[in-house]
Amino acid sequence: MRYFVETLPRHLLSGAGEALSGTRLATLVASGGAAGLLTLADGEVHGYFTRDRSSENPRRRLGHTPGEIGVTLGLPATLFGMAGGIYALGVVTREPRTQETAELALESLLLVGGTGHALKVVTQRERPDRSNRLSFPSLHAGGSFAFATTLDGQYGWRVGVPAYLLAAFISVARIQDQKHFLSDTVFGAGLGTVMALGVRQVHRRAAPPRVQVLPLVARNLAGLLVHVDF
Secondary structure, eight states: OHIIIIIHHHHHHHHHHHHTSHHHHHHHHHHHHHHHHHHHHHHHHHHHHHHHHTTSOTTOOTTSSHHHHHHHHTSHHHHHHHHHHHHHHHHHHTOHHHHHHHHHHHHHHHHHHHHHHHHHHHHOOOOTTOSOSOOSSOHHHHHHHHHHHHHHHHHOHHHHHHHHHHHHHHHHHHHHTTSOOHHHHHHHHHHHHHHHHHHHHHHHHHSOOEEEEEEEEETTEEEEEEEEEO
16 A cells, blocks of 8 residues: 555656656667657558458457457556556465566556647547547557566567567557557557656666675685675
C-alpha cells in the first residue's frame, strides 16, 4: 500500500521528467518527425486496409481474426491486468525482480495514458472510421511498446524481441481496424518506449548500489577486488 500512496506518485513525476530529457527526449522528437513524414503515406495505407476489410464477413466477432485479437491484447484493461497479475505473482513468490517489473509496467502505462489522452484532446485528429476525433496518438501502440520496453530492460532480448513483435502486431491491428493511421501508431510506439525508459532510469537511481567482492590473485599480489554498480 505504501508503494501506491507514496512511491508511485513520486515515480510518475520523476519518470515524466526523465522521459523528457536527454536522449529520450531526442527519441520522442524523432518519433514525432517520423510521424509527421508518414502522414504523407497515411491515406495510401488506410486505403490498403480498407480494401482488405471489404472482403471480410461482417458477422465476424471480437477475437475471431488475428487483427481483432491484436486489438484485444492492446486494450488498457488487458495491459493493466497483466501488470497487476505480475505484481501479484511477485508478492506471492517474494521475488523483488518480478515486483519491480510490474511497477515499471504500471508506471509506464500510467504515463503513456496521461500524456496520450492529453495529446488526443489537443490534436483532435479524426479517426479513419470517423467515429471521433481522438486518433493521435495510438494508446494501444503506446501501451504495448511501453510494456515491451519494460520486459526488454528486465529480461533481455530473448523476452524483449517477442514483446516488441507483439507490440508491432497490436499496432498494425489498430490500423486494420480503422481506428488509427500509421503515423498515430508510430508516434504512440515512440511515446511508450520513451516513457518506459524514463521510468526505468528512476528505478535505477533509487536502487541501492550493488557491491561485489572478488578474490584477486596474481604474481606477487593477493587481495580483494571490490566492484560497485551505481
